[in-house]
Amino acid sequence: MPADNSMLSTLLMLAVMGLAFWLLLIRPAQRKQKAQQELVSNLGPGTRVMTTAGVMATIRELGERTAVVEISPGVEMTILKQAIMRTVDAAEEEFEYDDEDADVAAELTTEPLDGPVFDPERPLDPDTKTN
Structure with a gap:
């Protein structure tokens, strides 16, 4: 009989450890995953x-697995x-962007750069490491 009691x-x-494992680890992870799926x-x-x-970011397009933001x-x-x-x-945003900022950024990226331009056809000068 004592062997039956210990078994x-x-x-x-x-069983108690399995239940505790499920309650503390698996169930909260399932809830979090379900909340994420609902959000998306x-x-x-x-x-x-x-x-x-x-x-x-602002969502622009949504696909099945990806989003363009x-x-x-x-x-x-x-x-x-x-x-x-x-x-x-909107209350959480610290900064606000408008289309005027995009126009300024577009102008900056289209202006030519000052300074030397790398020419792959011209060999490097060994003393200065420039071409």
């Missing part, structure tokens, strides 16, 4: 979001929808 207590202890399914173009990397005027990048952490309210 029963061991099985009971294993409710997103649409024009929604401000924060990625898991902390990047604030605009991180500043005229600058877009493609991210996995899983990387969207949460939506962002």
